[in-house]
Amino acid sequence: MANNKTNNKSGVNIGKMLLQSWSRYSYIFVLLIILIVYAITINAGGNNFNSRHITGILSSQNTVIVGTIAIGMALVIITGQIDLSVGSALVLCTGVTILVYNMTNGNVFLMILTALAAGLLCGLINGLLVGLAKMPPFIVTLGTMLIYRSLTLSFVREIDPAYTGSSSSQFSMLSDMASYDFLRMKFGTGSLKIGNIQLPYITFLFVALTIFFIFMMSKTKFGKSIYAVGSNEKTSHLTGISVQWVKVSVFVITGLLVGIASFIQACKIGNVTPASSGTSYEMYAIAAVVLGGVNMAGGRGKILGVFFGALSYTTINLIIVSIPQLSTDIQDTFQGIVLIAVIFIQTVGPVIREKFVELRKRAQNTDK
Numbered sequence: 001m002a003n004n005k006t007n008n009k010s011g012v013n014i015g016k017m018l019l020q021s022w023s024r025y026s027y028i029f030v031l032l033i034i035l036i037v038y039a040i041t042i043n044a045g046g047n048n049f050n051s052r053h054i055t056g057i058l059s060s061q062n063t064v065i066v067g068t069i070a071i072g073m074a075l076v077i078i079t080g081q082i083d084l085s086v087g088s089a090l091v092l093c094t095g096v097t098i099l100v101y102n103m104t105n106g107n108v109f110l111m112i113l114t115a116l117a118a119g120l121l122c123g124l125i126n127g128l129l130v131g132l133a134k135m136p137p138f139i140v141t142l143g144t145m146l147i148y149r150s151l152t153l154s155f156v157r158e159i160d161p162a163y164t165g166s167s168s169s170q171f172s173m174l175s176d177m178a179s180y181d182f183l184r185m186k187f188g189t190g191s192l193k194i195g196n197i198q199l200p201y202i203t204f205l206f207v208a209l210t211i212f213f214i215f216m217m218s219k220t221k222f223g224k225s226i227y228a229v230g231s232n233e234k235t236s237h238l239t240g241i242s243v244q245w246v247k248v249s250v251f252v253i254t255g256l257l258v259g260i261a262s263f264i265q266a267c268k269i270g271n272v273t274p275a276s277s278g279t280s281y282e283m284y285a286i287a288a289v290v291l292g293g294v295n296m297a298g299g300r301g302k303i304l305g306v307f308f309g310a311l312s313y314t315t316i317n318l319i320i321v322s323i324p325q326l327s328t329d330i331q332d333t334f335q336g337i338v339l340i341a342v343i344f345i346q347t348v349g350p351v352i353r354e355k356f357v358e359l360r361k362r363a364q365n366t367d368k
Helices: 002-044 051-059 061-078 086-103 108-132 137-158 180-189 201-219 221-231 233-238 243-269 281-291 303-322 328-367
Strands: 191-194 197-200
Touching: 002 051, 002 303, 051 061, 051 197, 051 201, 051 303, 061 086, 061 201, 061 221, 061 243, 061 281, 061 303, 086 108, 086 137, 086 243, 086 281, 108 137, 108 180, 108 243, 180 201, 180 243, 191 201, 197 201, 201 221, 201 243, 201 303, 221 233, 221 243, 233 243, 281 303, 281 328, 303 328
Parallel strands: none
Antiparallel strands: 191 197
């Protein structure tokens, strides 16, 4: 009888420990599981999983570009909002950035300034409509998603191809500029070799942004205000937090991050096609956020989780692409299934936690 009690208690304690570890570091476990599946998929295809595949994950535009946008998306979601315009905003910002680059004979400073200013403006428009005008974020960003892409399509058709750098359907960086090779090497395809792994320079930028926002969210009053607003707006207001300006700020920050991503997009890809580029990027960013353990209801989530979430999303995409039996038409179906599955786990997780707490109480009562 005593042994049964001890075994029950040990089982409950182990279950609690595992549940707590999953709750705190779910994004790490998710990435490890996905990497194992990726390695199995690669080996099943007749190849050996090695450092080259890790480099591919780190250098992928899904990791760096989508990951950068996902940091901003995480801030918006933690406050209980949503931003569906980031994909279209990325296209608009990239197009304007390339346009300024071509018109100023490859002026790098003005190119960066334009990317940040365009992103800030897109984010500010969203923020003012949601934060001050108190319009629903879903409706606002759905509208600006259409507006930003439509404007970009209009610009590329109306502006002289000598400035767009291509035909009437694409913005393209002019390769005869003096700064072209520098930008393409440092912010595009360039990398630093560490051991057997080639780490792209843009990956270091993504890591730096992650570290900055980890510090901001955990150590600053503003970061704590973001969590507070997402947890309870009324209580936040009563404690003196300006809920409206917190909402405006997270959209502005997201816009700035989209601006940074647009600069990386311009340098890495060298062009942008308004009709197709950035399509579904808002969903990719949300997927990275969800895989990173951020609660879609707001109030909870870690920026470090978003970093791992971006790596997880990229790996999932690589797994899907590496399966020859899957046509491109059905690949998004599997990405959608993964997204729904992770959200389902987020929803069911608290219920399972309550069950373990209940079992623990029963075990304690039995001991008495």
